[in-house]
Amino acid sequence: MMYQYFNDLAAGLQAKIDENPEKTNARKKYVREVAKLGSRLYSENQSIAWCGICVPFDLLNVMGVTSCFVEFVGALMATNEIADHSIVLAEQAGYASDTCAYHRSVTGAFLENILPVPDFVIGTSSPCTAGLTVMENMARVMKKDLFVLNVPQIPTDQNVRYLADQIRDLVSFISDHTGQALDKERLKEAVQKTNQTRSLLLEIYDYAAMVPSPVNSKLLRDFGIVLPLFFGTDGVIEVCKAYRDELKGTIDSKKSGIEDEKIRLMWIQNRIQFKTDIDNMLEEEFHANIVIDELNTINWGPIDPEDPYEGFARRIISLPIGTDIEHRMKHMKDLAEKYKIVGAINPCHWGCRQGTGSRGMIGKGMKEIGIPVLNLEVDCVDSRNFAPNQVRTRIEAFMEMLENQ
């Protein structure tokens, strides 16, 4: 059933793209790639791996492994309003409501057997301890072999070499399970595609930083955290080119992402995954635009196609929410300056020890450069506790404060 759903979705989007191929169709191409991934995950003739966020997906794509990080499943479930059911199941099985709902929703889903059974599981210790526990539990319940990448939080040479060596071990682990050796020529090509994607993303983010911005609050939501799933493929290059062209077109035609942009904002960490009115409210009532998400960033260099392992390692360690507060604040301050924001919103996802755990330090750090932060106490996946009116009141007060600055 799920295979058919994703297959139909991908085919439908492709048909719409084909109807008007001259249009950039950026969003459609992006969703098409997600649908194709969903379809492959539920097809029965694929090697499948459930993963942590930091896995080098370009490597897995080259090795013929269809893979996805489990938090994305939680996000998709929330977007499609089916997460709450799985969260309740997980809680009934004893998983505490004080833990992250991305993980509770996925846990409920695999306890209910609605996730495809993988060939193996690959965990990553970054960005969070909780994510790794889910991978261990998944391997235990599904009786599948587990591999873990231990990710240090600072990119010293020693740490990079350590992680690079683990990625080499990962290649052997995958080969042992798929029976296929890594094709070094294909890896080289994939890394070249990753580098091309990187260049395109830099262009996209540079465009988004312009005043007024050609993006609106929705266009690039969670872009930087999801897109790596498709690294090393032609599909992601097509998606990035479409976004780049769409933004360039908006700028060339002297338009902007939202009308009369007055307030430029940064969104910290992930968005709220279920439907809310926040984006519309910001744009329509306050002419406020989320021009940058913290994780929409490229803070890693081009990767050497001849020897990509240290490059992969540096990219993994560069994830802002996996590093220490000193590196993370420098990153956020750089973004604040580049995107000329006047305020930031931290959704303080309940159960997350990164964005929420660091709330006070983020507020303090941003205050040093004169950027106020609105802390929303929400759960980005579990909609049961969402209080829309309370959130509205807090946003209204924040916007009024920013307007009066």
Place this chain on the structure above:
Amino acid sequence: MKPQENKPVGYCCAYTPPFLIRAAGFTPFRVLPVGKSPDQAGQLLHDNLCPHVKRILDRGLSNDLPDLSGMIFINSCDSMRRLSDAWKTSRPDDKTIVLELPSTKGERSITFYGDELSRLCETLAEWNDRSISDEDILEGIEIHNALVEKISALQRTVGQGQMPDGSRKLQEIYNFASTHSVEEAMIRIDGLLEEKREDIEGSDIVPIFISGNVLPDVEAFKLFESSGAAIVNDDLCTGSRMFSKLAISGSGNIFQSISRAIYSSPPCARTFDISDPGAIANEILSRANAAGAKGVILHTMKFCDPYLARIPYIRDHLREASMPFLVIEGDCTMGSMGQQQTRIEAFVEMLR
């Protein structure tokens, strides 16, 4: 042995090797989440973060600490990472080091953590402006193991019910030994062992194994005993896990040997074996059975992801093995323990 009066270096995770601190000429000082420092950590750390790290930060913010020559953090979990962030933010003049600790067992983890321990040693040497030889470290390990021997003797005495109020006294020793020199701790243990009584009549106390993470409050152990429980062993990181005997074998790189020994010691939930996911459940059961426990109480900090994620299958596994199991969540205050008293009493009553 005369008590040493070396300057203290702070640490807050049981994966820190205190004998390396000692070898550098410092006294290891475990910053325990105890005391009456006002609750201020919320300025930097969210309410949903581990109370252990928040209490430690409270102590740092209130300066409820000796004059530390440095502070050692371990990247053992998200909360510990946040603590190191918050510490550096709130006490920017302190000397600090953060060690990376791989989550999984295995040769690569052992090698890497060995290198981290070497880095720690270099840092400690720099902090104290002295060099540290392998002999210094081996001597530190020898003294550490001598302490562990004494503590083991005390554990056996308490476990066999030969010391009135033994669990509370043992926890007092754990706390004292982790914040004072080995010499002072050994003197205190010797004094305590003299209280050993072999004439205590058998009673209807129930042997219980305590599993989990942080529980340094001696009053909590008094509460267990007043509920009729005899704590026959534990794997708490403020308990016996701080005092594992270190078997250093053969020649070669000493840091690699130490790392191997640390990874061979009983782990907390955050460290696991990828070849046996969920093994923690059986490890707890084995330890409880070995201690002759009739039941297991798992005490975890609120918001502790490594434990909260594993409790459901620990519960299932112990149930399948017919080992009674009680989970209590704490927040480093006796208020929360007091609220659990009725549950603990009912649990013990059930096991009589």
